[in-house]
Amino acid sequence: MSILSVQNITVKSLQHTLLNNLSLVVEQGQHWILVGASGSGKTVLLNTLAGLIKPLSGAIELDGISSKRITLVTSKHHFTDKTNTSTNMYYQQRYNSSDSDNALTVAQFLQSKQPENAENNPWTIAKAVTLLKLESLLHKEVIKLSNGETKRMRLASALLTHPQILLLDDPLSGLDHQTQHDFDGILQEIIATGITIIMSGSGYEIPSPVTHVAVLQQGTITKTLAVKAYEPENELPTQSINREALETLTIGYPASSFEYIVKMSNVGVKYDEHVILNNINWQVKPGEHWALFGHNGAGKSTLLSLINGDNPQAYANNIVLFDKKRGTGESIWDIKRKTGFLSPELYQYFPTDQSALQVIESGYYDTQGLFRPSNVARQAKAMEWLKALGIDQYARQLIKHIPASAQRLCLLARALIKAPDLLILDEPCQGLDKQQRQHFNQLIDVIMANTGCALIYVTHYANELPSCIDKVLALKNGEVVSMDEV
Template sequence: MIDIQNVKIIKYGQKLFHDFSWTIREDEHWVISGANGSGKTLLLELLAGKVQLAQGRVRYNFILDHDWDSYYEALRSHIQYIPAHAAHSLLKKHHGLFYQQRYYGSFNESIPLVKEIFEQGLEQLHELEIPLSFNIASLLDLPLTRLSNGQFKKVLILKHLLAGQTKLLLLDYPFEGLDSRSRADLSDFIDHIANQKGIQVILSDHYHHLPQVINRRLTLNNFRIQQQRTIQPSKVSVADKPQKRVNHDDVADSKSIVEMKNLRIQYGQKVILENFHWMIRQGERWALTGANGSGKTTLFSLIYADHPLAYSQEIYLFGKRRGTGESIWDIKKRVNYLGPELISFLNPRGISDTGFDYIKNRQKLNDEASLQELIVYLQAEAFMRKPLSQLSSGELQILLLIQCFLEEKELLLLDEPFQFLDDQQKERVSVYMQKYLDKDKTLIMITHYEDDITRWSEYVMNI
C-alpha cells in the first residue's frame, strides 16, 4: 500500500498540491488523467520521491527504513520512474546529442551502444522472462541514436527494471509516439510484469487503450482529485495499415514542393527504403504513416536538410535538386519542423521567460495580434504567461505548435503533433489545422492514429 496524507508542495512559489491525500492499495494499478497542466507528472514525481514536501508524508508498505540514507536507497531500488522525455534526456547526456542527430550516428564512434547502457545488468535480462514481442536482443549492438521511438521505450523500461528490486513502476505518457503494434506490445509487457513479477504500475495517459491490468483511474483538476473510479480493462487493438492514397489529378498544375525518386536508405546490412518515390505539391495535406523504425523521421530529415544521404539521392526541394548550391539554412528558411525531441532540446527548466515573451522574442513580432489570437483560440492564456520552466509537457507542446503556426514558411513538418495533448486541446489544434492554416501552406504529419489520417489528411504515404 502507498499512502499520501495531507501533502503540500510549493514549487516556483506556488502551492501546487495542498492538503492532498490519496491511498493506493496493493491490488490496484492506476492511470492518472486530467487536462494539460493538472498535475499528472508532478504526482508521479511525488510518488518517485523526487519532490520536496512542504507538508505531509508519503508512506510505502515496502519501505521500512527510518534513517534518511537507508530510505533514499530503498526509494532508488524499489521505485522506478520513467519520465516522458527520458529517451531524449539520455541522448543529451552523451555529447549533447538530440534525436534528429541520429542520422550522423554511424560516423561517431563515441556514441554508446545499447548494451553499454545496461552495464552489469545485461546478464539479468533473462531473469525477467521477457515476452518475445519485447525482446531487445537484436538491438544490443546498435548505437543509441539508431533506435526508433518504440525501440527506445523498450530499452529504457528494461534498463530501469534491472536497476533494483522494483516494486513500483511509474510511467509518464508511455504510449506517446508508438505505433499500434508497439502500443500493444508495451501493454502486454506491463501486464506481464504486473501479473508475473508483482510490480505495481501507475501511469499517466490521456486517451489510449490501456493494459488489461490497469483497474483504477484518478482524474486530476488543477492539482486536486476530481474523481477516483474503478475501470474495466480495454483490449489494445492493432490497427490495419492505412491504405495509401495518392492522386494528383486535381492539382497537376500545382508546383512541386518535394520530390523523391528512386530513394534508397540503408544502414549497414539493413535496407530501410528502396525504390521509393514521393511527390508533394503546394498546399497538399499529407499523413506519413508506418511502424516505428520504418523510416518516417528519416524522410523528414531528408526534407529538412538534416540527413547527409540527401546529397547522394535524387531529392528535389522547391524545384531544385538537393546539393546544387543551396545551403542548409536556405532550406530551413522555407521549412518548419516540430518533432518530439524539441521539448528536451529546448531545456525548458532553464528558461525563465514566459511562453508569450519566448515566442514574441524568437519570432521578432512587430504585431502581437496574430500571436494573441492563437493563444485565445487554443485557450492558452493561463499558461502562456507562466515561465517555460513551469509548463507541463502538454503546455510546452501547445507553445511549440503556436510558434510553428505563426511562422510564414511554405512547408510544415509535424512529427506526432498531438503528443501530450488532452482531448480538448487535441480537438482545438486539429480544427485549427483544418480550417485556419493558409491554404497554400503544405503540411506533412507523422501519425500512428487512423482517426487523425481520415479526419484531415488528403493523402497518405504508408511506408
C-alpha cells in the same frame, strides 16, 4: 495491506500550486492508472512518488518497500555519450554518422543500467530485451531510435533496476498499434515478477492488468474507483478557437510559387549494412495535405529528416526540395527557412531557461531557443500567436513550467511564425488528452484553410487526423506500401 500511502500532500513551484491536499492509498495487488486532463497533476504526482519532487506539506509512507526500489519511466530522456559525462546531444546528431558514433548503442545503454549485484533480480538483459522486442535494435545508437523504440528501451532499462513499484508516465503515447496491442501482455509479465504498476494515461485506453483508477483535476484526486466502474467522458466540451485572430495571422501568407515542395526518386538510406529506407518515390506539391503512417521504426523520422535538411544522406539521393535538387548549392538554412517543423521530441533539445515567447520567436532563426537579443517586431508577432492560440497567459513563463498542451501550441506557433511553404507535424498530439487532440486538429484545419501551405502529418491514429488531410502515404520496414487519396 497498503504498500503506499499518500497523505494530504501539497506541491508548489514558484507561485504555482501543482498538487493540492492530494491523498492516495495503493494496496498490495492493486495496479493504478492516473487519468485527467493535461496539466491536472499526473506527471507531477509520479515525480513526487519517485522522490524527484519534495512535497511542501503532507506525507508519503511506504510499507515494506524501499524508496530506492521505486523507478520512474518518463517521456523525457537524458542520454549521455560513451564517456558517460556529456548530455550535450543535439537533435540532428542522430542523422550524422560521425557524431552519432559518440552515442551508446542500445546494448551498451542496457549494460550500463544493470546493477552490479543482480543475483535476486528476475530481470536480466536477455529477458527484458525479449519482452520489449529489442533484439533488432541492440546495434543501434540510442539517439537514432524512434519515439516508440525509445520508450520500449527505457522500460527495459527500468526493469533491470529490479523495482518494487514501477511508475510509467503516459507509456502508451507514441507506440504503434502492434506495440499497444502487446502492452497488456508486457504489463502482465512485469506484474508476474511482483512489481506494482502506477501509470498515467488518457483513460480511453486502459491496459487490462490495471485494477484501479484515480481521477485528477487541478492538482488533486477527485475520485478513486475500480477500473470496471470507470467510464471516461464520451462527450467532451469543445475549446473555443479564435478564428478571426488566426485568419488575420495566416491570410497574408504568400501563395507558394514552387512546382514541387518535395520530389523523391528511388531514395534509399542505410547505416552500415542496415537499410532504413528503400526505393522511396514520392511527390508533395503546394497545398497538398498528407498523412504519413507507419509502425515504430518504419522509417518515418528518417524520411522527414531528408526533407527537413537534417540528414546528410539527402546529398547522396535524388531529392528535390522547393524545386531545387539537394547538393546544387542550397544550404540547410535555405530549406529550414521554408519549412515549419513540430515534434514532441524536438522539445527535448530546447534549453530549460526559455520562455514561451522566446521559443516562438526562435522560429524566425530556426534555432532551438533564442540566442540573440529579442527583436521588438518579431516578439510582438510571437505575442499575437500566443493570443490567437489562447495561451498568452504563459508568455513570460519558462516553457518547462507550462502544461504539455500549451508547450505543443508554442512549438506550433514557432513552426508557423515564418510563414513556411511546408509544415511538418511529427506526432504533434502525442501525450495530449482527447479534448486537446481534437482542439489541436481543429486549429490545423483553420490554419490550412487560410494558407497555401503544404502539410505532412505523422500519426499512429487514422481516426485522429485533421479534416484537411487529402492524401496518405504508408511505410512498412522502410518501403512504401500504399499511397492513396483520402
